[in-house]
Amino acid sequence: MSIALDIEGPSQSPMHSASRSTNSGLHFLMTESPEHDGTADQQMEPVIPRVPPEFRGMKENTGCYEPKVVSIGPYHHGKKELEKMESLKFKIARQLVKDSSEAAEEMYNKVKDLVSDARECYAEESTRQFNDEKFTQMLFLDGYFILHYFLSNKLGKQKLRNEDVASVTRDLLLLENQLPFKVLIPLMSNKIIIVHELRIHERKGHNIAGEDKSSSRQKLSSESEDQNLMKIFVHFFEDIRAIPPQRESCWEKISNFPSELARKLISRSKRTVYGLDFYFHLLDFFYLKFVYGDGDRERRGSRYRETRWNRYYSVNELKKVGISFMPSNTSVFTDVKFKNTWLGGALSIPPLSIEEETKPLLLNLAAYETCAGWNYSRCTSYVCLMRSLIDKPQDVMELRAKGILRTTIGSDDQIAQIFKEITTNLVPDPYAYTEVKRSVESHYRSNFKTWILQNKDPFSKAVVKYSFIYGIAVSAIQAYLAETKEKPGFGNCSCSNATL
Template sequence: MSIALNIEGPSHSPSRRASCRTDAWLQSLVTESMDKDSNQVTEPKVPRVPSEFRKIKENSDCYEPTVVSIGPYHHGKENLEEMEKLKAKMAGQFVKDSIEAAEEMYSKVKELVSDARKCYAEESTRQFDDEKFTQMMFLDGYFIVQVVFKQLQTQKLRKDEFASVTRDLFLLENQLPFQALIPLMRIYVTSGHYSAVERRTSSSKQSWSSERIDQEFKKTVQEDFFKKIHEIPLHRDSCWEKISNFLKSSRSKDTDTDFGLDFYHHLLEFFYFKFVYGKGKHTRESRSNRETTSWNRYYSVNELKNVGISFTPTNTSVFVDVKFRNTLLGGALRIPPLNIEDSTKSLLLNLAAYETCAGLYSAKCTSYICFMRSLIDKPEDVKELRSKGILRTTIGTDDQIAQIFKEMTTNLVPNPSAYRDVKNSVESYYRDTVKRWILQYKDPFSKAVVKYSFIFGIAVSAIQAYLAETKQRPGFGFCSCSNATLLH
């Protein structure tokens, strides 16, 4: 006996048809998810600025180049055309002076065009065929090399144009991947057309290894070019600071790692690891489940100053390296100096955007901006930090500088555990009733000491004067009486 399943019959009911449609929709979600997993696209090495950054109106200009475009994202914009003409002019002179080196550089870019495309968001490169993309990479790469090796100074540019070029080269969307820039730089150096090597050695550059050329390029970038962006103010260390720095350098000598240029994706990332991440082992970090977060109040500069916390500058190159140090009756926040210039806001926000795109959970720069914002609540806070040499401003009033930090922190999300030790120390100090009592009554107590010390001093001086006067009177004292008795 066989049983025939009536599949058609039940399907005619409305509930059955709806169930089939729902099942199909659920199945489509699974299919789409599997397709995305199989065709998963990694984040480009030169990403776009996240939308949450761009939608803040006060900060939108911080991500746009003002004079020069690098790469495909802003290529062809009308306001950048003048610098495109200068790029072509400089490259034309290079071809004229060194045709072999120019042809070698162009051929190298052509070999890398496929890999270079993958470094950008896919939709941004579709308008360029391979030849056009190669030309853009060649001109942009040669231009960066010229800027780093100070050859742009031979062009007749105004001072503000030089500053704008430097500013634009540190925008997240205005980067050239190092995998394309490094080969161009190596050929440029070995061609003998110009190099920083000429200033350091007279040996033949043709015999140099790629690693040695890379080291010289890194030195030039760090010692010359980066100084335009982050110059450490002069600061004389105390004896104790010199000893402390020596001990720290001795302990960290074995853990510091000198990475080659191929470790970095682009110039902005190179700057980040140098001045934000600092020395030590550079890693593409991930979030640690073991990290604990402690919540503390935020205090402004003047609030902390009123309870005895002072502010002192340090001379570390890592400008996010904030420390707290306890003193006998107070405390000190040690903060590296920061130059506030026209490009500072742009630089800090692009570093923060880079952190977000790179997935760096520590968010060192983002957390630093938010921490400084917590200290700067009013113009008086800016004034205090300026007086201590921590903020060095060349633009705007104290009120405008305070406003800049307020605008920068809109929509920024710091790492909750950042500056945990500093915040805990400040909070612990702020709640220390003994120290606060001493500081509260410090002025009345010191006035009383001065007052009664003054009275005591007058009394002692009067007694001393009286004794000195009586010693000079005749017939007074043991010796005079004795002599009178002997005469009788």
């Protein structure tokens, strides 16, 4: 402990040395450099931080940051209400030892070698209660539990209630309930363990990542375990993520083909295929895949941004000026777009499933990006955008009708209340969704479009009215012409008869 204090202390800093030699009352200003952009603070923040106090202090969100059934890591370890799952961790680990003591011993030794590095991933005070042996045991049990959970169909063999399985999934995506990938990856790279879990998987008749079970082992040998496990994670999260997959219509596929092709070409030329070691933990993996979008980590910086003021509008306000809503087909659920039309526009929003786990998931993602300093605070800005759109239950009803909100847990009023609670004390990045806000504002400033839309009802009534009058007039003229056309013929006929 003394070594860690010597390393982290500021005594080796030239600025700190200078402060010792001055008697000025301003010496405290010399304890750190006045020129910094927050990078040093971000580096000192643990990879798995505590939830910030401003998040935890909201009564509306009490319980959204604590695990219900299983603890991962030191923050919630030993809580009485989580003892049932601790017993299950021991049970499945004992089965591993029984099936392959050699593999279990290898895994345990790998974790033991990483104890010092793993401690640095958590807030220091949370690991003091564990000596190295206890800390190794905790990491080993937690790591194998996660691995077993992902590879054995969500602990189906353990005969857990559906509510408990759903709670495990929820708990694995809590900010304070993470295991660093630097610990998890060595466990997952053990081929004996992977094959052991695949056997369990195959005996139950399931396949990995949607593949035939006959090809699972062939894939395991032809591809790295790293890429296989990434597929498993993605497949797993696709089942529980906030957005259900959407299918494009044939016309949408044709119309979107040029832009989609260009996007893929740019993506292939610029992006790198990342391995699991690129991600910090499961929540970080989920964030980069479904919130931020896979790419380079972009922290907050001092680059130029547009400072033009914009505001949001509710769903019904936007409807009144001709803006409609449509579900989009993207895996990144924060990817909201605005599409212009001749008289109005459309907000393209990824579908969002509102379930019991949705609220804690969004809150923990927002807390994580706050701690990590992600650029644009995408999750926070997204939920605040949705909150601005959902002002009343009628807004929820409209979004449900369009297939953007999907829920089975409550009424429209309750869903509106959930968004209100999620965004309590959240501050969005004012520069997020700049293009969307600019487009909405531009639409509002278009006097011609607004005038046409506001008077479309009188126009339509006038058209119907005068069309009716015009129709009567035309019918009358046609009848008159037909009558006058027939009269001369009838008269000639009469005269002719009279002459005869």
